[in-house]
Amino acid sequence: GQQVMQIPQYQHVQEGEDFTTYCNSSTTLSNIQWYKQRPGGHPVFLIQLVKSGEVKKQKRLTFQFGEAKKNSSLHITATQTTDVGTYFCAVTGGGADGLTFGKGTHLIIQP
Amino acid sequence: EPEVTQTPSHQVTQMGQEVILRCVPISNHLYFYWYRQILGQKVEFLVSFYNNEISEKSEIFDDQFSVERPDGSNFTLKIRSTKLEDSAMYFCASSERDLRGANVLTFGAGSRLTVL
Numbered sequence: 001g002q003q004v005m006q007i008p009q010y011q012h013v014q015e016g017e018d019f020t021t022y023c024n025s026s027t028t029l030s031n032i033q034w035y036k037q038r039p040g041g042h043p044v045f046l047i048q049l050v051k052s053g054e055v056k057k058q059k060r061l062t063f064q065f066g067e068a069k070k071n072s073s074l075h076i077t078a079t080q081t082t083d084v085g086t087y088f089c090a091v092t093g094g095g096a097d098g099l100t101f102g103k104g105t106h107l108i109i110q111p
Numbered sequence: 112e113p114e115v116t117q118t119p120s121h122q123v124t125q126m127g128q129e130v131i132l133r134c135v136p137i138s139n140h141l142y143f144y145w146y147r148q149i150l151g152q153k154v155e156f157l158v159s160f161y162n163n164e165i166s167e168k169s170e171i172f173d174d175q176f177s178v179e180r181p182d183g184s185n186f187t188l189k190i191r192s193t194k195l196e197d198s199a200m201y202f203c204a205s206s207e208r209d210l211r212g213a214n215v216l217t218f219g220a221g222s223r224l225t226v227l
Binding site for chain 2: 033037041042043044045048056088090098099100102103104
């Protein structure tokens, strides 16, 4: 199945600072999804990117899909304590295949 | 909002015992999945299920594991003889269409399995 590398593994920020996590693949992706998992919770779908160079925004969250469809990023502007959790990118091999998740970026916010 | 429900929320078992984890997917969804997450690690794919049969399974999903849709609503994961390394959170998920159709997964809250 397809593999994705996600960095950084951990990110400590002060509340109000920005945060970015990156996902990279050695192969071209058909699409990429982003999920958020709160501590003790389950993955919750955030967004799906399909088109080359696509940029989508959800309030303070900005998602980008690279021109070559091999990388993606999630950027949070002015983090809040509610943003705490692990952010995963996920890709599919297609069909009924399950998603392959990246290792996730744990966002820790210091008030 | 429709949700995926899982039971039990936490199961403690002795090594070698059989466990069954239960899931009720969203009613109009056709594709069902099991994932597991060892504490602090990434979410790992186990198996996908469609049209009453396994569509895809990972290397983790060996002969100790089986899935079943015994009726029109439940989707179960059975671990035949549990090992210590099976201790993890097991997530059920469902989706309306296959992922080639660029669809998304809805996850349940998970069943935490502790093997002693």
